[in-house]
Amino acid sequence: MNHLCATLLLFCSSFNMSFDDDRNDFVEMIGRCAVEYNAYYTENQNRIPIHLVVAVASHESGWGTSRFALEGNNYFGIKSLSDDPDEYMIPKENKEVKIQKYLVPCDSVYDFMDLISMSKKYEGFQHELFNQWFDDMINLESLVYSLPRYSKDKNWEKNVLRIIKQLEVR
Numbered sequence: 001m002n003h004l005c006a007t008l009l010l011f012c013s014s015f016n017m018s019f020d021d022d023r024n025d026f027v028e029m030i031g032r033c034a035v036e037y038n039a040y041y042t043e044n045q046n047r048i049p050i051h052l053v054v055a056v057a058s059h060e061s062g063w064g065t066s067r068f069a070l071e072g073n074n075y076f077g078i079k080s081l082s083d084d085p086d087e088y089m090i091p092k093e094n095k096e097v098k099i100q101k102y103l104v105p106c107d108s109v110y111d112f113m114d115l116i117s118m119s120k121k122y123e124g125f126q127h128e129l130f131n132q133w134f135d136d137m138i139n140l141e142s143l144v145y146s147l148p149r150y151s152k153d154k155n156w157e158k159n160v161l162r163i164i165k166q167l168e169v170r
Helices: 002-014 023-041 050-061 067-072 105-118 120-135 140-146 156-169
Strands: none
Touching (some): 023 105, 050 105, 050 140, 105 120
């Protein structure tokens, strides 16, 4: 329970942003979804830091302005295995890939958080997160570098960390 209170308190106090565009609303929306996920869907030691979720969503969706974010509420570039064309979008540059569509924004956030907290691909991240909660010392840089590169961007980790710093400064 202490971690939940701390998560909510951190969320409320640390996102005191003053971007001069729609990024404030985007951060608040993704942050609220992540807080809900942490509050209802995970054990304390599996709670994913809100700044990390918001930073990845911001990077992957261009602060919510990408086609997949706007047309499909997909802020993380999560792929689909569905055969139903109503449930996915096709990237213009790669007709072989299907990008998942979501009815509401929080579903994309929940799917991302499920993915990194449960998939075998992210066991290193899960182990690092567990150890950090156990030691009561969250280090976002270590968590970012414990994720296998989430995208093809060679500077992915640095870009996500830069966004985390933007979120912390504001």
